[in-house]
Amino acid sequence: MQFTDILIFMLGALIIGAVSNRSARRWLMLIASVVAVYWLQPTLPIRRLDFWLPTATLVLTVLVWAATHPPDTDAPLDQRETLVAGGIIGGTVLLLALTRFVEPLSVLTASRPPQTYQIGIVLVVSAGLALACLRNRQRWLPAGFGLLLFAVLVVLKLPAAAEAASRVLHALNGQPTAGASPLDLGWLGISYIAFRLLHTILDRWYGRLPALSLGDFVIYVIFFPALPAGPIDRVERFAKDLTDGERLTAEQLFAGGKRVALGLFMKFVLADLLALVALDAASASQVHAAGWLWLMLYAYGFRLYFDFAGYSHLAIGIGQWMGIKLPENFDKPYLKGNLTTFWNSWHMTLAMWFRSYFFNPVSRALRVRKVPVPIIITLTQVSTMLLIGLWHGITWNYAIWGLWHGVGLFVHNRWQNATRARMRQWTENPHRKVVLDIAGVLFTFHFVILGWVWFALPDTALSVRVLLGLFGLSA
Amino acid sequence: MSGQRSTSPGFVLRLAIKALVLFVAINGLWAAATPLSTLAGWTVYNGIVEGRPRLPFGENPQEAYNFSTYQLDVMFASHEIAGAPPDADEYRVVLIGDSSVWGFLLHPEETLAGQLNSLDLTTPDGRPLRVYNLGYPTISLTKDLLILDRALEYDPDLIVWLTTLEAMPRSKQLSSPIVQNNPQALAPLIDAYDLPISLDNPAFVQPTIWDRTIVGQRRAIADVLRLNLYGFKWAATGIDQVYPDEYDLRAEDLEADESFYDLSQPLSADDLALDVLAAGVEMADVAVLIVNEPMFVSMGENSDIRYNFFYPRWAYDAYREGLAAEAAERGWHYVDLWDVVENSEYTNSAIHLTPEGEGQLAQALVPHIDALLRER
Numbered sequence: 001m002q003f004t005d006i007l008i009f010m011l012g013a014l015i016i017g018a019v020s021n022r023s024a025r026r027w028l029m030l031i032a033s034v035v036a037v038y039w040l041q042p043t044l045p046i047r048r049l050d051f052w053l054p055t056a057t058l059v060l061t062v063l064v065w066a067a068t069h070p071p072d073t074d075a076p077l078d079q080r081e082t083l084v085a086g087g088i089i090g091g092t093v094l095l096l097a098l099t100r101f102v103e104p105l106s107v108l109t110a111s112r113p114p115q116t117y118q119i120g121i122v123l124v125v126s127a128g129l130a131l132a133c134l135r136n137r138q139r140w141l142p143a144g145f146g147l148l149l150f151a152v153l154v155v156l157k158l159p160a161a162a163e164a165a166s167r168v169l170h171a172l173n174g175q176p177t178a179g180a181s182p183l184d185l186g187w188l189g190i191s192y193i194a195f196r197l198l199h200t201i202l203d204r205w206y207g208r209l210p211a212l213s214l215g216d217f218v219i220y221v222i223f224f225p226a227l228p229a230g231p232i233d234r235v236e237r238f239a240k241d242l243t244d245g246e247r248l249t250a251e252q253l254f255a256g257g258k259r260v261a262l263g264l265f266m267k268f269v270l271a272d273l274l275a276l277v278a279l280d281a282a283s284a285s286q287v288h289a290a291g292w293l294w295l296m297l298y299a300y301g302f303r304l305y306f307d308f309a310g311y312s313h314l315a316i317g318i319g320q321w322m323g324i325k326l327p328e329n330f331d332k333p334y335l336k337g338n339l340t341t342f343w344n345s346w347h348m349t350l351a352m353w354f355r356s357y358f359f360n361p362v363s364r365a366l367r368v369r370k371v372p373v374p375i376i377i378t379l380t381q382v383s384t385m386l387l388i389g390l391w392h393g394i395t396w397n398y399a400i401w402g403l404w405h406g407v408g409l410f411v412h413n414r415w416q417n418a419t420r421a422r423m424r425q426w427t428e429n430p431h432r433k434v435v436l437d438i439a440g441v442l443f444t445f446h447f448v449i450l451g452w453v454w455f456a457l458p459d460t461a462l463s464v465r466v467l468l469g470l471f472g473l474s475a
Numbered sequence: 476m477s478g479q480r481s482t483s484p485g486f487v488l489r490l491a492i493k494a495l496v497l498f499v500a501i502n503g504l505w506a507a508a509t510p511l512s513t514l515a516g517w518t519v520y521n522g523i524v525e526g527r528p529r530l531p532f533g534e535n536p537q538e539a540y541n542f543s544t545y546q547l548d549v550m551f552a553s554h555e556i557a558g559a560p561p562d563a564d565e566y567r568v569v570l571i572g573d574s575s576v577w578g579f580l581l582h583p584e585e586t587l588a589g590q591l592n593s594l595d596l597t598t599p600d601g602r603p604l605r606v607y608n609l610g611y612p613t614i615s616l617t618k619d620l621l622i623l624d625r626a627l628e629y630d631p632d633l634i635v636w637l638t639t640l641e642a643m644p645r646s647k648q649l650s651s652p653i654v655q656n657n658p659q660a661l662a663p664l665i666d667a668y669d670l671p672i673s674l675d676n677p678a679f680v681q682p683t684i685w686d687r688t689i690v691g692q693r694r695a696i697a698d699v700l701r702l703n704l705y706g707f708k709w710a711a712t713g714i715d716q717v718y719p720d721e722y723d724l725r726a727e728d729l730e731a732d733e734s735f736y737d738l739s740q741p742l743s744a745d746d747l748a749l750d751v752l753a754a755g756v757e758m759a760d761v762a763v764l765i766v767n768e769p770m771f772v773s774m775g776e777n778s779d780i781r782y783n784f785f786y787p788r789w790a791y792d793a794y795r796e797g798l799a800a801e802a803a804e805r806g807w808h809y810v811d812l813w814d815v816v817e818n819s820e821y822t823n824s825a826i827h828l829t830p831e832g833e834g835q836l837a838q839a840l841v842p843h844i845d846a847l848l849r850e851r
Contacts, residue, residue, distance in 0.1 A: 250486060276704035282538065283708055292711035299707075 001040060001228055003268055006314060009036075009225060010260060013321040017248030026242055027088060029219050029322060034058065034092040035108060036224035041188045043110040046166065047173045050110035051097075053187045055119070057222065058089060059126040060149070064197045065217040066133035067141040068204040077134065078213055085215035086130075090123045142201040149194045149201075156185055158394040189227045191391060195353055196221045200235050202357050210236050216243075225318040229311040231329040232349040238324065245323025252320055259317030267310030274303035279456050279466070290472045297470065300456050301449045305334065308347070334448070337440030339405065339412045342448060350388065359384045377413050382406030392455070397463060401454035408447055502688035509687060511695055515548035519703045521558025524710035528555055528583040529608045530622075531702055533716070540708040541715040544698040545656035547625050553702055556607045556629045565605040566598045568844070569626045571619050571755075572637035575768060575826040576610025578833075580718060583608070585830035587637075590837040591844075598848050607631075611653065614642045616751040617672065618651035621660055623755050633847060634759050635840070636752075637768040639826060640794040641785050643747035644736045645671075649678040656680045668754035722823045726784045728776035735790040742793035749801055756807055762847050764808045767798060769816040769836055771825035783825035808847060815839040 016028045037054040044050045069077065097119040099105040100112050113119065133141060155161045162182035169184070170177045200217070203209035212220075212235065220238045278300040279293070287293055312329035319326040331345035343351050359380050366376045382403060389402020416423075427433040450467065457463045468474060520526045530550050533541030544550060551557055559567070570576050570588050578586035584593065588608035596604040609626050611618065619636065626634070641647070649655060649672070658679040665672050674681075685691045709715050738746045756763045771783050781787050786794075795811060802809030816839075820832030828836065 273700060273704055276701060277707045283712060286712035286714060289711065292707075295707060296711065 001311075003264075005040065006264070009314075009318055010321075013225065013256075013318040014248070014253075017252070017321040017323065020247050022245065025245070025247075025322065026215060026219065027084075029223070029242075030085065030088055030215050031092050033219055033222045033224040033227070034089055035096065036227055037188065037222050038096050038109045040228060041110045042186050044186060045175075045179070045184050046169045047175060048111070048114045049169060049185075051113045051119075053185075053190075055093065055122060057187075057190070057193055058093065058218070059122070059129075060145070061193070061197065061218050061221045062086070062089065062126060062130050062214065063133055064142070064145050064200060065212070065214055066130040067137065067145050068200050068209055069134060069137065070204075070209070070211050071137055082214045085213065085218065086127065088215070089218060090127070093119065093123060139205075142204050146198055146201045149197055153191070153194050153391075154394065156187060156190060157390065157392075189222075189229075192226070192228075192230050192232055193221055195232050195350075196235070199232070199353065199357070203235070210239070212239055223319070223324065225315040226326060229308065229315070230347075230349055231312055231315060231327050232353055233326055237327075241324045248321055248323070252323070256317040256320035259313045259320065261317075263310045263313030263315075263317060265310075266306040266313060271303050271307035271310055274299045274306065278303045279453070281456075281458050281462065284457055284462055284466050288469060288474075290470055293466060293470050297449055297453065297456075297466075301334075301452050304452065304455075305330070334445050335441055336444055337437055338416070338444055339408045339447065340416075342444055343405070343409065350391070354384050354388055358387060374414070378410050381409040381413065385409065395458075396460050397454045397457060400460065400463075401451055404451045404454060408451075502690060505689045505692070506684055506687035511546070511692060511699070512548045514696070514699050515546060515552050517699075518549075518552040518557075519706045520553040521555065524706045526555030526558040527553050527706075527709065527715060528588070529577050529586070529715070530554055530611050531715075532577065532612050535717050536701070536705065539715060539717045540705045540712065542698075542701065542705065543652070544695075544702055545652050546695060546698065547621065547653070547657055547660060549699055549702060551625055551628075553706065554607075554609070556609070556626070559605070559607070559629065561630055563605075564602060566602045566633070566848070567629070567631045568604055568606045568633045568635060569609050569623075569629075569631040570606060570635050570637065571623050571626065572610040572768065573614040573619075573639070573642065573826070574610070574612035574824070575828060576608065576637050577612050578608070578610070578716075579612065579824070579827045580716075580722070580822050581828075581830060581833065582713075582718075583715070585833060586610075587833050587836055587840075590830075590833050591840070594837065594841065596841065596844070604844075606635075610637070613651035613653065614639070615648055615651040615654060616642045616748045616755075617648040617661070617670075618653045620664060620751050620755050620758075621653060621657055624660070624664060624758060627759060631759075632761055633844070634755075634761060634763040635766060635844070636755065636763055637766045638752070639768050639770065639785075640747075640791055641826075643749070643794065644738065645746065645748055646736055648672065648748050648751065649676060654678075664754060664758070668750070668757065670750060670754060725771050725821050725823060725825045725827070726775075727773055729773055729778060729781040729784065731777045731780055733780055733787045733789065735787050738790065740789050740793075742790050742797065744797050744801060747794065747797070749798070752801075753805065756805070762808060762850075764810065764843060764847060765798075765802060766840065766843075767795065767809075767811040767813050768826060769812050769814065769828070769832070771818055771821040772814065773825075774818075785825055808843075810840075810843045812836065812839050 012032050016025055016032065019025045019028060037057055038051065041050050041054050044053075094116070096109055097113045097116050099108055100114075100116070106112055155165050159182040162185050163180055166180040166182065166184040167177040170180050200209055216239045217235070219242065220233070220235045223233075223238070226233065277296060279296040280300075283296060284293075287296065309330040316326045316328070327349055329348050331348065333342050333346040336342040336345055362383070363376055363380045366379065371379075383406070385404075385406030386399060386402040389398040389400075389405075392398045392401075423436075427436060450470070453463050453466050453470075454460075457466065465474075527541075531541055531553055532543050533539040534543070536542035556569070559565075568591070576587055578589075581589075583589050586608055588606040588610075591604070591606040598604065607626075607629075609622055611622060616638065619638065619642065623634065623636070654661065655678050658674050658681060661672065662674060664670065665674070682691070689696070735742075752765065756765070770785070772778075773781065773783050779788075782791050795813065799809065799811060801807070816828055816832045816835045820829045820835065821827060822829055
């Protein structure tokens, strides 16, 4: 997201927040979020894909809503609301499509939209599919969409698959396939969108998803402040804010304003400046002195934090202006004394998602089968972190990064278990406690920082070379 | 909720007014104080990291860890000359010139300055020669003059000013962004040496009051920060330029074009900015050795009309003759090295040399520098 995008979001949020009518605020949020999906989508080399991908986002969202809506016996569908929401979504997309005829307005989309009749056909077919899903809410339907989302993520995250898909799309478009690259499929916010949709699908499966209107559901999935980088909220909490949210007050203005100011400073000053010093693939292969490598690695670690946490502050602040209290995503992670508390304070909403939908169910299943506790801990922690790594990209480096943290969490868990009594004794002395706390923070920080080497660099050989170089060794 | 005020129009208006007043006040203070020059002194170079061996210039900052800024204070603060102690036991030689002196496609140690330093030259009284590279890409005598003016603050003992005909046409003088963006630095030189340059020329970037505010100078402030931060990667890698694996060699076959800017035959001294050269020599209170830098001489198509991409033969021959005569008349230290480097030692331009070529130039210069050292 560019600075100007954020300024426009801020202005939009202030206008929406100032609207006194709650219903009007929701519709404005819906329209703004639909427009944002197209606006923020980066331009792609595959013709028109940068219009079709946001359209796919909306279609998938509507279909998942239809597939996960509780049966009418549990919660009758508000047909009027559904029609209005559907009309607003479809109408907004059509209006965006019509900007192909009005040159100055084409800035709203990444490139000139496709032919209007094509978009019309897609909207009509999607509406038909949604109606079919609503009428036939079988148990397997949400699961089917879940698998589809999973497959989409795998294709996008696995470089070889993404490149193959890019080649296919190039060919279908009559474009040369020679330059096809995994980067051609840059789908704005899909990782977050998919996880929000999967959360609703899984909650529906477990029978705990409340009935939501189409409008509220779509706003939740593509809420524009949280679209590109989270946080990943829970739909029932989000929907409550939509229902209960009040018009913007002075207190909300200032509270949100503080978060926005902090976010802007963290992202556009601290993160962007540190980017000039931070470790990257090019400089990693050019630098050999350990001191410089450490400096660049520290810069990378802090840059990542300021960039990500900055975006979260912006999303939370802008959301507050519209009465939406998005969840916190970071809580001073580099000041935590052990890896467990680090993962309770870094990208908290992602960690909570995996905890809810993978770690806890798998742990429960293994406990039921009377698997020994240390093995449960090993398997669940390592596999959870591995999946978190692969969520970023299906590459060896992300997998190793995940395993790094998984093994670290396991080792911390066993260490804590083995030394609990002794630590209790040790920390009765306040001075020793301070020393231990500081040592814990420094150790955890450096463990995390070293792990970022795998995250920052594209291949394992270079990562190994840098890790050795950090300690004055050569590969 | 209880206790919360709604956003009444009056509240919003008062808030907006206060914000506007603060905004105007802070920007006004900044415009009045113009602290950017002071900020330039807050540098990581020559302190936390070494000074750069050449002035910052870069067209690809993310790869070269270098970029172009037109703020002379910032440029010089990042250069190693700013870190040279004033009382250092060295004979300080400053090279002024264009991209060939700066060292396009050359590592710092391969440039003319690097090659001269590697020769470990000394003065007759035993002081080591230390050569500083203050060349800067873009060719203009007026640009050189601005850099020379600044260089004199670092007490050089000898100026070696490499130049070529391309730097001389009057219409070329304001083409360098360094000149365009520093009219306030050029103004006293125009006055002192009666140079025929009008500060009303639209080529100059004349800052308005808005341009002097924080908002107006945001790019300049960002440049200061960026150049400092790039210093770390520069210091860690030694990279300050992108070195392409391949590049197009200087043109061998030439156009059948006898024109040279808007000048007509015969070339006269008035057509060239020799007064700017004279101003530089007069300004420096140390010896200035003017060097007609080497250039590639084509043997290809139309080489009977042109020497190379830059020069038709008539213009260059007239220039050489005119400059030599001017130098003799004014008593300048001048050496014409136009053909000392072999044709095979030119890279992507008729004036850019290979490391071997720079070595040949260095060797050719040494006797002339030596003669000046003995003279003094």
